[in-house]
Amino acid sequence: MKKKAVLLDVSAIMYRAYFANMNFRTKTEPTGAIYGFINTLMSIIKEFAPDYIGAAFDVKRASLKRSELYSDYKAQREAAPEDLILQIPRIEELLDCYNISRFKIDGYEADDVLGTLAKNLSAQGVEVYVVTGDKDLSQIIDSNINVALLGKGEGGERFKIIRDDEDVINYLGVPSHKIPDLFGLIGDSSDGIPGVRKIGPKKAIPMLEKYGDLEGIYENIDSLTEIPGIGKALIANLKEDRDIAFMSRELAIICQDVPLEFNLESLTYGIDNEKLYELFKVLEFKALIKKMGLESTEDSVEESSEKIQRVSQERNFKLLENKEDFKSFKSEMKEKNLISIYYTENGVAMSSYDGDYYYPLKNDSVLGENISLFTEFVPKSDNSLKIEDINEFFNSFNGEVITYNLKNLLNNGIKIDKCEMDLMLAYHLISSQTKESIDIPIEQLTGVQLDNYVEKFGKEKPENLAKEELGKYLCQRTMGLLECYDSLKEELESKNLMGILKEVEMPLISILSAMEIKGIKIDPDYFSKYGEELALAIEKLQKEIYREADEEFNINSPKQLGEILFFKLNLPPVKKTKTGLSTDEEVLEKLKADGASIAKYILEYRKLTKLKNTYVDAIPKLRDKDDRIHTTFNQIGTTTGRLSSSDPNLQNIPVKSDEGIKIRQGFVAGKDSVLMGIDYSQIELRVLAQMCKDENLRSAYQNNMDLHSLTARRIFELGDDEEVSREQRTIAKTINFSIIYGKTAFGLAKELGINQKEAGEYIDRYFNQYPKVKEFERGIIEFTEKNGYTETYFGRRRIIEGINSKNKNIRNQAERMAVNSVIQGTAAEIIKKVMIELYRYLKDKEGISLLLQVHDELIFEIEKDKVETYREEIERIMRTTVKFDSVPLEINTNIGVNWAETK
Incomplete structure (x- = not known):
């Protein structure tokens, strides 16, 4: 049996890992690329079971021999992200923990190193798999050399394997030996290979099929018009770009004789568990330590790999099609103390540690028609499972329930009143992750690589899959939720974030669900006429x-x-x-x-x-x-903790423009009702005053002074007997809010239409008037530089990338982001706390509903005869739920028949 080798294109793997895990970091360093790299490495070892491994690194562009041939080679490529560069030494350290040989040769790219290693190994009869994202490497295949393209697999495969010329032709349109000629014609924008103008694969491939290579094409250049689609203009381009074509081919050829010193023995590998354990401790990869059994250094490579794949292995699985199945399920669940549940429009997956269960929702489904916000449930038969059965189970279940995106369950008729943790929100709190995907926390916290839908099922729609097949795919996720629950809970507690999850984010879910289900009414005729x-x-x-x-x-x-x-x-x-x-x-x-x-x-x-x-x-x-609109409120849509809105986004409607006002006029109260809008007056400036402890700012609010006029007096150096003009107050207002968003003199000058020197003087006068604001901002920045994250008044964290960057622009942007996150994040949490208190007061009341939250504004729909019944108490709750020790929170209340009238 042939020995097998895997050769790693390190750049391809680490770039892919970096962009998939950008928010992963410790207090002192980014770790996402390292984390993704180790997961990919483990999946490669599991997939190919190699006897040998080698890893090739790229060198600086300036040192490449190809740059001598063509000075613009790869010149257009953006520099690697600074946070990725910082992780390269750790990736090298990781490879050392696996005793994997590293290769980096001046003048040569990783592709050249891989090509040379592959050909040498092939000559020794070793079967080789080159793991890369670069299709150019397909030119090196032979009877022993295969190319495994990352993330390109189909039908459940993790890699697209290019094994022979038939595979190459299917992928690129030409056999392997013609790849350089192909790129000589079409170029490669990712590498800066120019090629011939206006020639793409559709024109290049027929030319190569007919005439073989560049030489053949140019020998027959005046006969190219015989090929469909090749005209005189294209032939003119070929003639003019002849030298470029041959140079481009030269650039695309993988060098296979790089001066390397190695032997088979040097490519053997094995985990040094002690070294890996120490590295993972520094990188805070607690879940990987646990999954790989690194606290006990007796585990072998194979044992460690098997442990980390536990979620993906075959488990006890049951398809719940009717009430009889459900009785069995309930019986099994009696003794369980933890279950997970995950909703999709095609079915509901559940897991305990012992088994997986799946309720189909379509195609003769258990629950009949798909349960959604706007579709009533219709049971299929007397024996079919009803939504009431599921809800009754959750109502009586005494153990803990965890899920991902609880609001989705609530909106679709599944009532879970006692949910211990929504892992979507929990993971957001520790990572600042804003992308909604159940796979992200599972893969990052457990090290498990879940089946990718497209790789497993291709373009097949979920509703067309066999129920058991789709159910097992979804139950990988519910089992994954169980696997990462303990480590996530531990991390929340260690970072003092459990209180925010339990007291703010979890209670908010049912409130947002009720708001989404209720919706806000619109006048379609009004929108038609305005259109x-x-x-x-x-x-x-x-x-x-x-x-x-x-x-x-x-x-x-x-x-x-x-x-x-x-x-x-x-x-x-x-x-x-x-x-x-x-x-x-x-x-x-x-x-x-x-x-x-x-x-x-x-x-x-x-x-x-x-x-x-x-x-x-x-x-x-x-x-x-x-005629009601049901927007979706996203709890993880922003990194500051603010809610965002989508489908439609009602928070982005322009506030002050005439057009924005006209759009709001189309949102109306229901019959015999009015809309009541309440917003906070200058809440972010009041947060700033409270947190920075500046006496002038606090005094202004304590004495109910006009802060913008007060700022204008100092900025424009007005005497006590001089009036503040409207224009001066507007400029001062802009500056007051600019400070929160970290605007520079350049940004302020641009906004106000003044020169930069004048803007700089305004900012200096502002800080002279409010001296502790500057101290406060500097304190935030220093804290963030040290810890890598900010904290709001209530302790919510936000990870700030680039705060210690050597690039001045990146660092300045991170500093502005840090200051804004503390102020805006604190204001956002005040609104959330208020919404929770309001809901407690309103949930059993009739004739009133909370419909919208737009940052510092809440919109209620109230029956006309109940307005005064509720208004006073709502205003009291908004003023007193959060009480600062020296800055009052003031509100504005407006009532009208449409949204515009509530501003």
């Missing part, structure tokens, strides 16, 4: 733009617009992008300021078009039969 009004305004602007351009063109095409502005009208270009001259908002604002009327019309055209497409046309399409 027509906007269409006329857009058409008028379109005509003005065409008149200025003296021709009609596609205004929405940046390319066509650029040609009109900068070539036909000869307006001065402001900035360039990779694809040409920019026509973004910043450019248009500059052109407008310089007197270009067409820029003014285009800006207005874009604004109205966006409003019409995003809100006025889109919102009515989302209404239910009662």
Whole structure:
């Protein structure tokens, strides 16, 4: 039996790992790329069971021999992210723990090293698998060499294996030996290989099929018109770019004779468990330590790999199709103290430590029609499982229940009143992760690599899969939730975040669910008429733009617009992008300021078009039969702790513009009801005053002074007898809020339309007036530099990437983010705490519902005759739920028949 070797393209693996795990870090260093790398390495060992492993690293671009041939080779590639660069020494350390040989040769890329190693091993009769993301490496295959492409597998495979020329042709269209010729023609944008202009695979492949290689093509260049799609213009490009084509081919050839010193024995490997344990302790990979049994150093590589794959192994599985099945399930659950549950629109998966269970929801499903917000449950037969049966079980279950995205369960009719933990929220609290995916916490906290849906099932829709097949796939997730529960709980407790989860985030779930289910009513006729009004305004602007351009063109095409502005009208270009001259908002604002009327019309055209497409046309399409809109509130949608809104996003409707007000007029109260809006007055500035302890700021709020006028007096150095003008107050207001968002003199100058020196003087005068604000901000930044995260007034954390970056721009951005996170995050938690108190008061009340939360604003729908019954108590709760010791929280209340009237 042949010996087997795996060769690792380290750059490909670590880049993929980095972007999949960007929020993973300890107090002192980022760790996501390392974590992803170890998981990939373990899956590679499990998949291929190699006898030998080697790892190839890239070197700096400047040292490459290819750069001598073509100075722009890979020049367009952005530098590796700083946080990834910081992790490379740890990845090297990790490979050393596995005793895996590392190769890095000046002048040569990792591909060249891999090619040389692979050919040498093949010559010795060793079967080789090169693990990479680079399709170019397919050119090195032979009877012993295979290329395993990361993340490209189909039908359940983790890798796409290129074994022979048939595979290469299926993947790239040409056999392996023609790959350099192919890239000589088409180039490779990722490597900066230019190729011939306007030739892609569809034109290159037929040429190579007919004439073999570049030499053959150029020997027959005047006969190329015989090939369909090849015209004279393309032949002209080939002739003009002849030297470029041959150079591009040279760049694409993998070197297979890199000067390397190695032997088979040097490629053997094995885990040094003690070293790995020490490394994992430093990196705080507690779950991996536990899963790999590293506290006991007697475990072998194979035993460790098997432990980490426990979730993916075959387990006791039951499909719950009817009440008889469910009786058996309930009996089995009697003695359990922990179960997990996960909802999808196709079915509900559940797990205990002993077994997995699946309730299908479609295709003759247990629960009949798919249970959703707007679909009533219809049982299929007397023996079919009903939603009431499931809810009765959860009501009587005495153990702990955990899930991922509890709100999804509640919205779809499954009532779980005693949920111990929503792991979506718990993981967000420790990681600042904003992407909703059950796989992320499981893979990161347990080290398990779950089956990827596309890799396992391809393009097949879930509803078309066999119930048992889909059920087992989903139960991997519920078992995974159980596996990561203890370590997640331990981490929450160690970081003092359990209180925020239990007292804020978990109670908020049922409140948001009730708000989403209730929805807010709209007037479809109003939106229709406003849409027509906007269409006329857009058409008028379109005509003005065409008149200025003296021709009609596609205004929405940046390319066509650029040609009109900068070539036909000869307006001065402001900035360039990779694809040409920019026509973004910043450019248009500059052109407008310089007197270009067409820029003014285009800006207005874009604004109205966006409003019409995003809100006025889109919102009515989302209404239910009662003309109510059901937005989704996302608890993990932001890194600061603010709620976000989607489908539709009601938090992004412009607040102060006439158009924004008009959109809000389309959101109305139900019959015999009104809308009541209550918002906090300057809550973020009040948070700043409380937390920074500045006496001038606190005094302003304690004495109910106009903070913006007070700031204006100091900034503009006004005497006591001088009036503050409206313009001065507006500037002061902008500066007050700019401080929260960390605006620089450059940013403030841009917003106010003043020079940078003047803006800098305003900021200096602000800090002279409120001296402790600067101390406070510096304290936040120093804390974040030391710990890698910020903390709000209530202890919520946010991981801040780049706070210790050597790149000044990245570091400054991270500093602004840190300050803003503390202030905005604290304000967001105040609103959440208030919502919880309000819900406790309102949940049994009639004639009133909380409909929306838009940052510091709450919208209620109240029956007209009950407004005064509830208003006073609601206002009291908003003022007193959170009480600062020296800054009062003030509110504004407005009542109207539509949303616009509540502002």
